[in-house]
Amino acid sequence: MAETPPAVIDVLVLDQFSMMSLAATIEPLRAANRVAAQTLYRWRLLSWSDxxxxxxxxxxxxxxxxxxxxxxxxxxxxxAAFNAQSIDRRLAGALRRVARRRISLAGVEAGSWVLARAGLLDGYSATTHWEDLEEFTATFPKIAVVADRFVMDRARWTAGGAAPALDMMLAMIRAQHGLPLALNVASVFIYDQQMPATAPQPVVSLGRLAVTDPALATVIRAMESHLEEPLTVPALAARAGILPRTLQARFRTQLGQSPHAFYLDLRLSASKRMLEQTAHTVAVVATACGFGSASAFARAFRRRFGANPQATRVVMTRAG
Structure with a gap:
């Protein structure tokens, strides 16, 4: 490989960051240097305060x-993560100064919130962690928000979490130094990059289940995409091309519960996230998660979480 001046990558690390997201951002740079047997990248970890x-x-x-x-x-x-939905005005101004120099700016996990708060994603496609996508979309109408794993739109890059960040770094290495190097970097981590950037972020990470039981994986993905209007077990089985009783048996063998119980837990978990992270009323959340009435939703929510949905709504409001 021909000698090239090393690219300087600065990583602004904000408090409460994810260790996995940070590692996914910088470790591919180290591996690229090792595989290339030359210094392709230099990086600096930077803080906003002392x-x-x-x-x-x-x-x-x-x-x-x-x-x-x-x-x-x-x-x-x-x-960044967790507390990055609101940022220091001085930080926003500093990031805008960086952007005026026309370099690439990337947000990993809640780092997309930081860039968005600074107005640096307006007019771009972007993503964030799947738990925040709905609120992110409502908060930043000038951003073309997508549920992709990562997005590289001109000089603005965003990744939804640690694994998508690793994929994004490999994509950067591939674009700058070619596919063979990127493949060798992935091999350092014994990592098979199978998901394209445009793959939607899954609510449930299926792992090996997608390989060992693709029919069951198909059903779970169908459940994820039909929370508001839940599908029946026969309809789910038909999507996977199997009989309902076969679907019931596979759920119990692989997951230890019935399709109905799994689906209900999926909807209730989604409702809890909505109550904690958005300003939607309990009635709106109930409808969005497939419950015919607020009372039926409240009963199911209490059984699952031991608290009323309204109490969760109040706690979230006070915390905000």
């Missing part, structure tokens, strides 16, 4: 310095 940020798991990571918007760099990645 204090080193702490991860969501309570681990403090040493930084290479504070974020300087005027420093020379080829790309800036923002790795």
């Amino acid at each position: 204090e080193a940020p702490s991860s969501s798991s309570g681990i403090t990571v040493a930084m290479n310095g504070r974020f300087d918007p005027d420093a020379a760099r080829n790309a800036l990645f923002v790795v």
Whole structure:
């Protein structure tokens, strides 16, 4: 491989970041240098304050310095989670200064919220973690929000989480240094990059189930896409091309519960996320998650979570 000047990648790490998202962002750069036997990338971990940020798991990571918007760099990645839906106005201004230099800006997980709050994703396609997609769409109408794993739209890149971030970094390496290097970098992590960027972020990660029982995987994906108007077991079985009794048996063998119980839990989990993360009323949430009445929803919610949906709504409102 011909010698090329190393690209400087700055990673702005915000408090409560995900360790996996950070690793997925920087480890492919290290592996690319190793595989290429030359320094293709240099990276710096940067904080916004004098204090080193702490991860969501309570681990403090040493930084290479504070974020300087005027420093020379080829790309800036923002790795953030949890508390990044509101940001410091000074940070927003600093990010806009970086953007005026026409370099690539990337948001990993809630890093997309940071870029969006700074107005840097307006007019671009973007994504964020699947739990926040609905609120992200409502909050930023000027962004073409998609449920893709990651999006690379001109000089604005966003990834929904750790695994999509790894895929995005491999895509960057492939674009800059060719497919053979990207494949070898993936091999360092014993990673088979099977999902395209445009694959939707799944609510349920099926893992090996998609290979060992594709019919069951098909049914679960159908459940995910029909929360508001739940499908019957016969309809689900027909989508997978199997008999209803076969579907019942496979659910119990693979997942230890009936299709009905699994589907109900999927809808209730979605309702809890909506109550915690959006301003929708209980009635709206009930309808969106396939319950015919607010009272039926409340009974099912209490059995599953031991609390009333209204209480969850009140707690979320006070926390906000």
